[in-house]
Amino acid sequence: MTLPNHDFLDYTLSKPINDAIEQVVFATGSAQLLGQGIIQLEPIAEARHSVVLSAGIHGNETAPIELLNELLKQILDGELTLSIRLLIILGHPEAMRTGERFCDVNLNRLFCGAWRKYSGQEVARAQQLEHSVAQFFEAHQTGCKLHYDLHTAIRGSEYEKFAVHPFTHGQPYQQQQFDFYAAIGLEAVLLSHQPTTTFSYHSYINHGAQAATIELGQVHPFGQNDLLSLEKLSKALKLLIEQGELSCADAKTVKLFSVVEVLIKDADDYRLKIADDVKNFTAFDAGFELATSNVSHYHIKQSGDAIVFPNVNLPVGQRAGLVVRQDSWETFQTV
Ligand SMILES: [Zn+2]
Missing domain, CATH: 3.40.630.10 (Zn peptidases)
Structure with missing residues:
Protein backbone atom coordinates (compact mmCIF):
# COMPACT_ATOMS: atom_id res chain seq x y z
CA MET A 1 0.00 0.00 0.00
CA VAL A 254 -8.75 15.16 38.88
CA LYS A 255 -12.26 15.71 40.25
CA LEU A 256 -14.31 12.54 40.63
CA PHE A 257 -18.01 12.48 39.82
CA SER A 258 -20.63 9.78 40.01
CA VAL A 259 -24.14 9.66 38.62
CA VAL A 260 -27.02 10.33 41.02
CA GLU A 261 -29.86 10.42 38.49
CA VAL A 262 -30.50 9.51 34.89
CA LEU A 263 -32.98 11.98 33.42
CA ILE A 264 -35.38 10.27 31.03
CA LYS A 265 -37.54 12.18 28.61
CA ASP A 266 -40.90 10.88 29.78
CA ALA A 267 -43.30 12.95 27.66
CA ASP A 268 -43.36 15.09 24.54
CA ASP A 269 -43.43 18.28 26.62
CA TYR A 270 -40.43 17.21 28.75
CA ARG A 271 -37.99 20.07 29.14
CA LEU A 272 -34.92 21.04 31.08
CA LYS A 273 -35.11 24.45 32.74
CA ILE A 274 -31.66 25.48 31.64
CA ALA A 275 -30.23 27.54 28.76
CA ASP A 276 -29.52 25.64 25.54
CA ASP A 277 -25.82 26.37 25.84
CA VAL A 278 -25.43 25.46 29.52
CA LYS A 279 -22.02 23.90 30.13
CA ASN A 280 -21.48 20.31 31.17
CA PHE A 281 -20.91 20.06 34.95
CA THR A 282 -22.94 23.22 35.66
CA ALA A 283 -24.00 22.91 39.30
CA PHE A 284 -27.33 23.88 40.88
CA ASP A 285 -28.73 24.60 44.33
CA ALA A 286 -30.84 22.06 46.19
CA GLY A 287 -34.53 22.37 45.30
CA PHE A 288 -34.01 23.84 41.82
CA GLU A 289 -36.51 22.34 39.40
CA LEU A 290 -34.24 21.03 36.66
CA ALA A 291 -36.70 19.02 34.58
CA THR A 292 -40.41 19.15 34.11
CA SER A 293 -43.16 17.55 32.04
CA ASN A 294 -46.85 16.87 32.41
CA VAL A 295 -46.01 13.62 34.23
CA SER A 296 -42.93 14.46 36.32
CA HIS A 297 -40.78 17.11 37.97
CA TYR A 298 -37.16 16.67 38.97
CA HIS A 299 -35.71 18.84 41.71
CA ILE A 300 -32.01 18.98 42.54
CA LYS A 301 -31.52 16.96 45.72
CA GLN A 302 -28.22 18.35 46.99
CA SER A 303 -26.54 21.69 46.30
CA GLY A 304 -23.64 21.21 43.91
CA ASP A 305 -25.31 18.44 41.93
CA ALA A 306 -24.56 19.14 38.27
CA ILE A 307 -25.89 18.37 34.80
CA VAL A 308 -23.89 16.46 32.18
CA PHE A 309 -24.86 15.68 28.55
CA PRO A 310 -28.26 17.48 28.58
CA ASN A 311 -30.26 16.80 25.42
CA VAL A 312 -34.03 16.78 24.93
CA ASN A 313 -34.03 16.60 21.13
CA LEU A 314 -34.63 12.88 21.14
CA PRO A 315 -37.54 10.44 21.34
CA VAL A 316 -39.59 9.91 24.49
CA GLY A 317 -38.01 7.15 26.60
CA GLN A 318 -34.42 8.19 25.88
CA ARG A 319 -31.84 9.78 28.16
CA ALA A 320 -32.14 13.55 28.49
CA GLY A 321 -29.09 14.00 30.71
CA LEU A 322 -27.27 12.86 33.82
CA VAL A 323 -27.26 14.49 37.23
CA VAL A 324 -23.84 13.97 38.77
CA ARG A 325 -22.30 14.59 42.17
CA GLN A 326 -18.69 15.12 43.14
CA ASP A 327 -17.13 12.22 45.04
CA SER A 328 -14.37 12.33 47.59
CA TRP A 329 -11.02 10.69 46.90
CA GLU A 330 -10.96 9.81 50.63
CA THR A 331 -13.59 7.14 50.16
CA PHE A 332 -12.63 6.06 46.63
CA GLN A 333 -10.97 2.66 46.46
CA THR A 334 -8.45 1.66 43.81
CA VAL A 335 -5.93 -1.12 43.41
ZN1 LIG B 1 -18.08 12.34 20.58
Missing part, protein backbone atom coordinates in the same frame (compact mmCIF):
# COMPACT_ATOMS: atom_id res chain seq x y z
CA THR A 2 1.23 3.47 -0.69
CA LEU A 3 0.31 6.04 1.87
CA PRO A 4 1.28 9.41 0.34
CA ASN A 5 3.12 11.57 2.90
CA HIS A 6 2.17 8.94 5.48
CA ASP A 7 -1.08 10.90 5.80
CA PHE A 8 -3.64 8.29 6.84
CA LEU A 9 -6.39 10.87 7.39
CA ASP A 10 -6.03 12.25 3.88
CA TYR A 11 -5.90 8.70 2.50
CA THR A 12 -9.05 7.74 4.42
CA LEU A 13 -11.00 10.84 3.39
CA SER A 14 -10.00 10.67 -0.27
CA LYS A 15 -10.54 6.98 -0.82
CA PRO A 16 -14.16 6.25 0.09
CA ILE A 17 -14.12 2.66 -1.13
CA ASN A 18 -11.27 0.45 -0.13
CA ASP A 19 -11.40 -3.28 0.24
CA ALA A 20 -7.69 -3.94 -0.29
CA ILE A 21 -5.73 -5.48 2.58
CA GLU A 22 -2.34 -3.95 2.18
CA GLN A 23 0.81 -3.64 4.23
CA VAL A 24 3.30 -0.86 4.93
CA VAL A 25 6.72 -1.65 6.37
CA PHE A 26 8.51 1.01 8.44
CA ALA A 27 11.69 1.17 10.54
CA THR A 28 10.33 -0.38 13.74
CA GLY A 29 7.41 -2.48 12.53
CA SER A 30 4.71 -3.00 9.97
CA ALA A 31 1.21 -1.66 9.43
CA GLN A 32 -1.77 -3.42 7.95
CA LEU A 33 -4.88 -1.71 6.69
CA LEU A 34 -7.89 -3.60 8.07
CA GLY A 35 -10.57 -1.42 6.53
CA GLN A 36 -11.40 2.19 5.85
CA GLY A 37 -9.82 4.24 8.65
CA ILE A 38 -8.61 1.14 10.51
CA ILE A 39 -4.88 0.41 10.64
CA GLN A 40 -3.05 -2.10 12.82
CA LEU A 41 0.63 -1.70 13.70
CA GLU A 42 2.88 -4.46 14.98
CA PRO A 43 6.37 -3.73 16.32
CA ILE A 44 9.44 -5.71 15.34
CA ALA A 45 10.47 -5.78 19.01
CA GLU A 46 8.43 -7.80 21.49
CA ALA A 47 5.21 -5.84 22.05
CA ARG A 48 4.76 -4.35 25.51
CA HIS A 49 1.00 -3.82 25.32
CA SER A 50 -1.99 -3.94 22.97
CA VAL A 51 -3.45 -0.45 22.61
CA VAL A 52 -6.48 0.77 20.69
CA LEU A 53 -6.62 4.52 20.02
CA SER A 54 -9.82 5.66 18.33
CA ALA A 55 -11.12 9.07 17.29
CA GLY A 56 -13.83 10.33 14.98
CA ILE A 57 -16.51 7.93 16.18
CA HIS A 58 -18.38 11.21 15.88
CA GLY A 59 -17.22 12.49 12.49
CA ASN A 60 -16.98 16.18 13.33
CA GLU A 61 -14.76 15.72 16.39
CA THR A 62 -11.60 16.53 14.51
CA ALA A 63 -8.91 17.47 17.04
CA PRO A 64 -8.16 13.93 18.27
CA ILE A 65 -8.40 12.64 14.67
CA GLU A 66 -5.65 15.07 13.69
CA LEU A 67 -3.63 14.08 16.76
CA LEU A 68 -3.78 10.34 15.97
CA ASN A 69 -2.95 11.04 12.33
CA GLU A 70 0.13 13.00 13.40
CA LEU A 71 1.30 10.25 15.80
CA LEU A 72 0.84 7.62 13.08
CA LYS A 73 2.80 9.75 10.61
CA GLN A 74 5.65 10.06 13.10
CA ILE A 75 5.73 6.27 13.58
CA LEU A 76 5.73 5.60 9.84
CA ASP A 77 8.37 8.32 9.28
CA GLY A 78 10.60 6.65 11.86
CA GLU A 79 10.46 9.60 14.26
CA LEU A 80 8.72 7.49 16.89
CA THR A 81 9.86 3.97 17.79
CA LEU A 82 7.00 1.50 18.08
CA SER A 83 7.12 -0.71 21.18
CA ILE A 84 3.43 -1.68 21.43
CA ARG A 85 0.81 -3.34 19.29
CA LEU A 86 -1.36 -0.47 18.15
CA LEU A 87 -4.76 -0.32 16.48
CA ILE A 88 -5.57 3.18 15.22
CA ILE A 89 -9.20 3.79 14.30
CA LEU A 90 -10.67 6.81 12.53
CA GLY A 91 -14.18 5.92 13.53
CA HIS A 92 -16.64 7.29 11.02
CA PRO A 93 -15.03 8.30 7.68
CA GLU A 94 -18.33 9.11 5.98
CA ALA A 95 -19.37 11.54 8.73
CA MET A 96 -15.82 12.95 8.77
CA ARG A 97 -16.17 13.73 5.05
CA THR A 98 -19.42 15.60 5.55
CA GLY A 99 -18.39 17.23 8.83
CA GLU A 100 -21.30 15.67 10.71
CA ARG A 101 -21.50 14.01 14.10
CA PHE A 102 -23.20 11.03 12.44
CA CYS A 103 -25.26 10.23 9.33
CA ASP A 104 -28.25 8.12 10.44
CA VAL A 105 -27.71 7.15 14.06
CA ASN A 106 -25.18 7.92 16.81
CA LEU A 107 -22.41 5.35 16.25
CA ASN A 108 -21.36 5.50 19.90
CA ARG A 109 -24.66 3.92 20.99
CA LEU A 110 -24.29 0.85 18.75
CA PHE A 111 -21.58 -1.25 20.41
CA CYS A 112 -21.91 -4.39 22.53
CA GLY A 113 -24.08 -5.70 19.70
CA ALA A 114 -26.65 -2.90 20.10
CA TRP A 115 -26.37 -2.34 16.31
CA ARG A 116 -28.79 -5.27 15.97
CA LYS A 117 -31.60 -3.00 17.15
CA TYR A 118 -30.88 -0.16 14.74
CA SER A 119 -30.83 0.57 11.03
CA GLY A 120 -28.73 3.04 9.08
CA GLN A 121 -25.25 3.19 7.67
CA GLU A 122 -23.59 3.20 11.12
CA VAL A 123 -24.81 -0.37 11.73
CA ALA A 124 -22.28 -1.94 9.35
CA ARG A 125 -19.53 0.30 10.67
CA ALA A 126 -20.19 -0.71 14.29
CA GLN A 127 -19.99 -4.38 13.29
CA GLN A 128 -16.75 -3.78 11.41
CA LEU A 129 -15.19 -1.91 14.35
CA GLU A 130 -16.25 -4.62 16.79
CA HIS A 131 -14.71 -7.21 14.47
CA SER A 132 -11.41 -5.30 14.13
CA VAL A 133 -11.10 -4.77 17.87
CA ALA A 134 -11.90 -8.44 18.54
CA GLN A 135 -9.24 -9.81 16.20
CA PHE A 136 -6.74 -7.27 17.61
CA PHE A 137 -7.32 -8.15 21.26
CA GLU A 138 -7.60 -11.88 20.56
CA ALA A 139 -3.97 -11.81 19.34
CA HIS A 140 -2.86 -9.96 22.49
CA GLN A 141 0.04 -11.64 24.29
CA THR A 142 1.81 -9.59 26.93
CA GLY A 143 1.24 -6.45 28.99
CA CYS A 144 -2.01 -4.53 29.22
CA LYS A 145 -4.98 -4.23 26.93
CA LEU A 146 -5.94 -0.55 26.64
CA HIS A 147 -8.49 1.43 24.66
CA TYR A 148 -8.82 5.21 24.72
CA ASP A 149 -11.71 6.51 22.62
CA LEU A 150 -11.06 10.19 22.01
CA HIS A 151 -13.83 12.75 21.52
CA THR A 152 -14.55 16.46 21.65
CA ALA A 153 -17.84 17.90 22.90
CA ILE A 154 -20.55 19.98 21.22
CA ARG A 155 -21.20 22.06 24.31
CA GLY A 156 -18.78 23.80 26.65
CA SER A 157 -17.83 22.27 29.96
CA GLU A 158 -16.89 23.56 33.40
CA TYR A 159 -14.15 20.95 33.11
CA GLU A 160 -12.95 21.12 29.54
CA LYS A 161 -11.21 17.76 29.49
CA PHE A 162 -12.78 14.79 31.21
CA ALA A 163 -13.11 11.04 31.02
CA VAL A 164 -16.13 8.80 31.24
CA HIS A 165 -14.87 5.71 33.02
CA PRO A 166 -16.74 2.48 32.29
CA PHE A 167 -19.00 0.83 34.84
CA THR A 168 -16.91 -1.89 36.48
CA HIS A 169 -19.68 -4.12 37.86
CA GLY A 170 -18.04 -3.89 41.29
CA GLN A 171 -14.57 -4.76 40.02
CA PRO A 172 -11.82 -2.58 41.52
CA TYR A 173 -10.74 0.62 39.80
CA GLN A 174 -7.11 0.68 38.61
CA GLN A 175 -5.13 3.52 40.22
CA GLN A 176 -2.83 3.55 37.19
CA GLN A 177 -5.72 4.65 34.96
CA PHE A 178 -6.57 7.59 37.22
CA ASP A 179 -2.91 8.61 37.41
CA PHE A 180 -2.92 8.51 33.60
CA TYR A 181 -6.03 10.73 33.46
CA ALA A 182 -4.16 13.30 35.54
CA ALA A 183 -1.07 12.99 33.35
CA ILE A 184 -2.97 13.68 30.13
CA GLY A 185 -4.45 16.86 31.59
CA LEU A 186 -7.98 15.76 32.45
CA GLU A 187 -9.79 17.86 35.04
CA ALA A 188 -12.60 15.45 35.87
CA VAL A 189 -13.66 11.85 35.56
CA LEU A 190 -17.25 10.67 35.54
CA LEU A 191 -17.69 7.14 36.87
CA SER A 192 -20.37 5.31 34.90
CA HIS A 193 -22.94 3.61 37.06
CA GLN A 194 -24.41 1.11 34.59
CA PRO A 195 -23.61 -0.78 31.38
CA THR A 196 -23.73 1.27 28.18
CA THR A 197 -23.31 0.57 24.48
CA THR A 198 -20.34 2.88 23.88
CA PHE A 199 -17.16 1.82 22.12
CA SER A 200 -14.98 2.09 25.23
CA TYR A 201 -17.40 0.12 27.41
CA HIS A 202 -17.48 -2.54 24.68
CA SER A 203 -13.70 -2.99 24.91
CA TYR A 204 -13.87 -3.06 28.69
CA ILE A 205 -16.64 -5.57 29.07
CA ASN A 206 -16.02 -7.83 26.07
CA HIS A 207 -12.23 -7.77 25.88
CA GLY A 208 -11.11 -6.97 29.42
CA ALA A 209 -9.32 -3.81 28.29
CA GLN A 210 -8.82 -0.81 30.54
CA ALA A 211 -10.83 1.68 28.55
CA ALA A 212 -12.33 5.15 28.69
CA THR A 213 -14.19 7.70 26.63
CA ILE A 214 -12.11 10.86 26.77
CA GLU A 215 -13.57 14.31 26.04
CA LEU A 216 -10.95 16.83 25.00
CA GLY A 217 -12.66 20.21 24.63
CA GLN A 218 -14.85 21.72 21.96
CA VAL A 219 -15.51 20.73 18.38
CA HIS A 220 -13.79 22.62 15.54
CA PRO A 221 -13.52 21.87 11.80
CA PHE A 222 -10.44 20.15 10.38
CA GLY A 223 -7.44 22.48 10.34
CA GLN A 224 -8.87 24.81 12.99
CA ASN A 225 -7.75 22.91 16.07
CA ASP A 226 -5.11 24.11 18.47
CA LEU A 227 -3.30 20.83 18.98
CA LEU A 228 -1.15 22.58 21.60
CA SER A 229 -4.10 22.18 23.96
CA LEU A 230 -3.62 18.41 23.59
CA GLU A 231 0.10 18.63 24.39
CA LYS A 232 -0.08 16.57 27.59
CA LEU A 233 -2.09 13.84 25.89
CA SER A 234 0.25 13.84 22.91
CA LYS A 235 3.30 13.53 25.17
CA ALA A 236 1.70 10.69 27.14
CA LEU A 237 0.73 8.79 24.00
CA LYS A 238 4.27 9.15 22.62
CA LEU A 239 5.65 7.69 25.85
CA LEU A 240 3.16 4.83 25.62
CA ILE A 241 4.05 4.17 21.98
CA GLU A 242 7.82 4.38 22.46
CA GLN A 243 8.37 2.96 25.95
CA GLY A 244 5.14 1.13 26.66
CA GLU A 245 4.75 3.28 29.78
CA LEU A 246 1.56 4.83 31.11
CA SER A 247 2.33 8.39 32.18
CA CYS A 248 1.54 9.11 35.76
CA ALA A 249 0.56 12.24 37.73
CA ASP A 250 -1.31 12.88 40.99
CA ALA A 251 -4.80 11.45 40.38
CA LYS A 252 -6.21 13.61 43.19
CA THR A 253 -5.90 16.67 40.93
